[in-house]
């Protein structure tokens with residue numbers, strides 16, 4: 422801007438200088454011409470008298486380098502010319518200055534000769550005999566006199582131009598300085614040109630408006646970030662160009678990225694074909710929903726286009742974690758398959774035995790064995806069905822009726838009902854139970870202790886022992902059932918709580934197991950807000966520990 426102002430001032434100054442010079446030249450030129458004409462007039466006066474007296478002789482003797490002198494007779498014929506032979510010149514009576522001189526005694530004129538590109542000033546005076554003496558001067562000769570002025574004019578021009586440069590620079594600096602020093606952060610605090618006031622008031626108003634809008638936007642951004650940040654579902658917003666414009670914390674964790682992902686293409690996070698297709702569909706205005714797996718987790722991915730009228734603004738991606746649901750579905754499917762399989766075996770045995778008995782092919786002495794087999798398998802079916810009912814009840818997650826019960830009473834009931842089975846194998850059952858009253862679901866709590874002690878008997882060695890302990894500790898109410906039995910291999914310890922998992926299938930079946938006992942126990946413990954774990958040394962001992970929260974105590 423400084424340069425533009427400087428150039429404008431300089432240009433204006435130079436133009437004014439050139440214009441002034443030209444005007445001066447014109448004025449000087451016209452004055453010069455005027456004075457030349459005056460000179461010619463004076464010359465005519467002198468010549469008139471001299472020619473009256475001396476005639477042609479005077480003229481031929483005259484040496485005047487500046488002028489051309491012509492003497493024209495009363496009839497217009499040229500009597501003398503100091504530049505051209507008079508005989509060669511034609512009639513001059515038609516020349517304006519000659520005509521004027523003949524009429525008024527004195528005449529003058531200016532003529533432009535296009536052939537010579539010069540202007541000539543003529544002055545003529547009438548002599549007493551009617552002839553006319555004329556002097557003329559060409560402008561080129563006038564200009565020649567101007568030429569003498571040129572060097573001094575150039576010097577004046579250069580000096581003026583230099584002064585114009587310095588003054589222009591100073592002026593432009595002075596104009597620009599207040600503009601450069603403007604404090605745009607506080608527009609109204611500036612003491613500058615009055616003409617700038619409307620502009621500064623406008624800037625001030627706009628700055629206030631911008632600050633207000635920024636605060637408002639920031640507040641909205643924070644609000645949005647807080648809402649989406651606390652969502653447990655991963656959430657991503659993309660614009661119409663498929664660039665990420667927002668990602669919440671859950672989405673950052675899901676894709677293992679941070680703030681740096683903002684502004685990048687969504688395809689930098691995932692390039693799987695069905696994902697790309699879903700993004701394309703959404704960007705085409707079509708909502709879609711699909712399964713998506715990442716980091717061993719299952720998600721239901723919903724991609725919805727965001728439209729404003731017909732215009733697509735972008736899309737929104739929401740990842741709903743359905744891992745547990747998917748896992749539960751898998752378990753249910755697996756469970757149904759296992760149950761059918763487990764039911765089939767005893768039913769086949771019952772059917773086969775019954776067929777043999779009814780066909781009368783079984784010897785009398787073997788009949789009891791067949792009937793016992795039918796009884797055992799039928800009992801197994803009943804246990805299996807009962808266990809299935811328990812599991813389904815627990816699976817439903819419906820609230821069950823809880824009561825205050827004495828743990829000592831429950832443990833005694835379990836001991837009593839398993840007494841026969843234990844003594845059959847010579848197993849000794851010891852119990853150390855605190856006097857505690859718990860608010861729990863009695864039949865579930867019974868089932869927990871029953872199944873653990875039942876396992877401790879069935880997987881014990883003959884003449885082994887069992888210790889039941891139920892104590893209030895700082896970490897919670899701790900139930901431990903340990904035995905001196907066959908133990909569990911380390912790799913199976915985690916899995917024994919799974920449905921139908923059995924370390925040794927034939928042992929389990931032979932001992933009347935269904936493979937569901939421990940999973941019922943785990944479910945029941947979890948229902949009461951507890952945790953369960955098992956420890957064992959193969960061939961030596963097993964200990965199952967369930968810890969319940971202290972809040973269970975009534």
Ligand code: ADP
Nearest residue numbers: 876880917923924929934935936937938939963
């Ligand atoms: P089951 O009806 O087969 O006993 P459970 O769910 O009660 O089914 O137990 C699962 C498996 O865990 C059993 O098949 C057995 O292999 C193992 N197990 C459970 N309790 C004990 C224990 N006290 N000692 C050794 N193995 C055990």
